[in-house]
Amino acid sequence: MTTLRPFEKESTREFDYVGQRTVRVDGLEKVSGAARYVDDLDFGPDLLHAEIVESPHANALIKAIDTSAAEAVPGVTKVVTGADFPFKFGLYMKDRYVFAQDRVRFVGEQVAAVIARDPKVAKRAAKLIDVSYEELLPIFDPIEALKPDAELIHPDLGSYTHVPWFYPHEDTNVAHWRKTRKGDIEQGFAEADVVLEDEYTVPRYAHCAIEPHVIVGLYDQSGRLTMWSASQSPYTQRHLFAEALAPLGLTHKDVRVITPYVGGGFGGKAGVSMEIMGAAIATAVKGHPVKIRFTREQEFYNTYQRQGLVAHIKMGVKNDGTITAIEHIMNWDAGAYVEYGANVVNAAGLSATGPYRVPNVWIDSKCIYTNLPPGGPYRGFGYSEFMFGLESHVDRVAEAIGMDPVEFRRKNAIREGDILAYGAEMNPSGLIEAIDRTAAAIEWGKKETSDDPNKAIGKGFAVFWKAPAMPPNASSASFLKFNEDGSMNITVSGMELGQGYLTAMAQIAGEVLSVPPSKIRVETPDTDRNPYEWQTVASHVTWSCGNAVHAAAVEAREKIFDVVHRVHGYEEESLYLEDESVRSSTDPDFKLPLRDFVIEGLEAPDGTFKGGPIVGSGTFMPEFTSTSSDPETSQGGHPNVHYTVGAAGVVLEVDRETGRMKVKKVALAVDVGKAINPSLIEGQITGGIVQGLATVLYEDMRFSEKGKLMNANFTDYKIPTAHDIPDETIPIIIEVGQPDGPFGARGVGEHTMIPAAPIIGNAIKDALGIRITSMPITAEKVALSVMKEQASEGDET
Amino acid sequence: MTIAQVFDYQRPESLEQAVQMLAEHGGDVRVLAGGTDLVAWLRDEAVAPDLLVDIKQIEGLGEISDEGDAVSIGSLVTFTDVINSGLVAARLPLVSEMSATVASVGIRNRATLVGNICSAVPSCDAGPPLLVHGAIVHTFGRAGARQIPIDDWFLGPRETALAPGEIVTKVVIPVPPGGHGAAFVRLSRYEGEDLAQASVAIVAPADHRFRVAFGAVAATPMRARRIESLLEGKALDPTLVAEAIALVSEEISPISDIRASKEFRLRMSEVMLQRGLKAAVERLEGNGPSYGTNLM
């Protein structure tokens, strides 16, 4: 390949802002209390509040809803039910209604809403809504749901609209089945010296952003619908609102979504979940703003949940350590509605080989309806789930042939140009460097012992990868404008979820235009004013929107050079920007500050002015991607833009008696292409590791026999506190540039939590000799496993 | 989620006024001190009072005082007050050690020790230490003052011997004569704020008349009397400790719930007893781990 890669051109010189540990542009607002989130916005005394009435049953027919008693409560403005909004919605598959119509499919599903000026009145009146149900037998186990005689959770599945790369199986509970086939799987196992298979299970998890979902809608007298949303996806929300409410006469230009700071997303605020109710309800109380703020309980059971997984892995290897075949069967507990979650299943189905060279592949990834709450996107998007089993299995396979597991991974690690399971080529990758540096950081191979005789120390290792799971045409756009003093405002529609996106965008634009990020304000989205962004998900905004911002900055730079050329005569090729000024390589004395002309233009010798306000716009769409492929093999398309890869290792101390674990040290290396801001990436690593460790050491969702979530609060679905973190975290940033990324950057947000589960499972095995194949691996599970092991040893002797 | 239910609120300035309010009000009346349990319960509608009587304005309930052979802790004393009390640390280190494990700073600044035993949830942290110290709960009502031994206090989950119309004024905690060692061992899922999955409190006095109590492994915090009589007056050796551990399954009746399985609670109660006894005796002998060390 001889084409000049843009980042290589850029990287021939030192950067002023890219690669610097720039202070966050939103830092001051956030530590001073000035930062405003949706619930902090004031809407005046006319604001209404909606209380949602929910199904107590996991699977039932709605026979009747009596709203009269609630309507009679003084102070109640309006009561709405599914009958008011017979509208379907969904991101990838339209399988949901705004409110349940004739059937509820999970405990907590929205059935009606009471709207009142006083939230206390709404809460009291909501209790008076009388819904008659006819209970049906619920299905909670995805394996049960697969049985030929299983009741259909969505009898009309065959009629649902969906994206062309989904394959629903009519008259079953399989909403989507991604099949990936490469080579000859049987031949692969035949060539192997060792074939090992086992099953791994992963429960459901909650995102637990500290800010609950909040939506405020105002459908004004002119027919405009403005929504203030705690969302990762303002444009996608606008599109879905407009689409779902089209029967009311709404068009896209009538819908405006405003998204201020968001108090954490992690995938939970992607797409549209509860917000659709806010949009619909707003149309029912025209002229009045109406708010829905989910309680922490609702946050747990009626936004998205990370889907449960039962995975069966069969792997064949030769004695020299070469992987000959991987069969990975994933049955996903996708919940009652899969409008977003089915794409998690799809993503896993394309990439469940992990970052390995595998000649023979057989992947089945099935999206299975159950009567649990809707599954959906969660940081890691399926990879965290299947990598637990896969990376546990890799350790076991290595052990079976007597090979060091790190050496095994190194030997099989995928490299640039390798053919992926679905036939496309692997992008440049620093996987080997990540493996080596991680192993060194945890002193892999050196056995450690604890001072405490009750405790054992084990080490665990895993690699990871992930590609953004996006539609092939997901795109980004950016506008940039200069101000009189040479400062800038940039409008984009990616979301600042905490990852530091606004800061990274300021650094990218600042680098191109020689303006310090502290002089750049990057605005949070308002779909009326800010240009398009698909969603802030998939760890793609630094890459995708970064490209758009880069393009906007380059366009502005070209305009700057054009006007300088026209007025001062320097050839454009000789011009460059430095310290907020235009310089010329042909005239060292020429230095024209940007602030002198970026609004007012340049005065020509004849007294006229040239140029004018400098603005730039930029867009980005990955024009090489495609989801057109053979549904039976997934061969033929190019569904993923690139993979970000890395490795992680842990030194874990375990108390044999109590099972309590202490992470003494954890190292995580990730190939980010180019670190736009190393401090922000370290933040992703430190935070992602703790969130990942939480899924393996502590958390899981517990459902009753009736499908009710039993720990829908922070008392019993707790997340780690400041005491529950590793003693030492070693972030390792690797930079093997992404050819089509801004300055070579690729995404990193989700990846840092993916390896957490397998490194713990592998470290437990190393410490205690016990292999645990189900998540979470709590102290309780470890202690009871040790007891069981001791009991069985006792039996044997 | 707002508190939707309606109730009245009164803030008496004296005990007499308070008990009068309690007595005169016909309906369900709740005493409000720190409110860290009560306000949450009001929101969840786990309680439905007609009236809250806020006792924080009453003089004299916020004191920790030395009563010679005992320390008295008033009903407005917060866990933070207990932690900061040199008197409690010196004379009842077990109570200090326990208090530091309760919830988090922001809760401990408001939550009272007396409120903790009045809420009387099975995982109530203050229960086991007060049991092993033989604390006396002092109450005041229209019928006058009562002193209720802590052994008679806990009747069931969220149920105590406090009679309608009564207010707890203080809890008086005897200090074991002579020196003593003690240990509060608490099992929880998290190192930071978390409810106890199980706990054990142990007092090891100089005469080795051990006191042992468990929390979160029965309907109420409970004394382990069989273990106490087994150990009474004896020097701990591995055989004796093993015998004591063998009694744990007879003493406690844990359940499986969202926080832990029955099996785990039982096994961990054994481990906690073993580690707690060791620490308490070492502390008695002046060479144990410092109070506050997490033994789990």
Place this chain on the structure above:
Amino acid sequence: MRTDVSVTINGEPWLLAVESNDVLLETLRSKVGVKSPKIGCERGDCGTCTVLLDGHTVRSCLVLSVEVDGHEVVTLEGLDDEGLTELQQFFVDMNSFQCGFCAPGIVLAAAELLEENSRPSREEVQEAIGGNLCRCTGYDPIIDAVLAAADAGGRATQ
């Protein structure tokens, strides 16, 4: 039952008409217009509603508005009249927070700690913020900033 409550909030006297079932967190946000205490869990588990009541951190979701009659409440907005405390500046400089939703509670919890203990250990910092949940950061960048502020002799409310 409606009651008039006289309370000092961020140094200013307020006379507020509240219902006995109003919670301090809601009153601060909706009647006083102070927005830094956030609604996170409404049962005392997450700490993002933290305010200083008479100088000590409490969960404003677990305090009834009627209870603060005659008392003093300080929120993050009122931590320093002059601008940022040194502690806050360290949080900014060290990129401690990400989404920022836990920040109001954590800044106040750390300020309370430094007020009482100017040279805390790492463990004491962890304990001070052990009731304030953060899902983004893994806490290390927050703890590091508190320790750095202590090292610099930065007191919370100078």
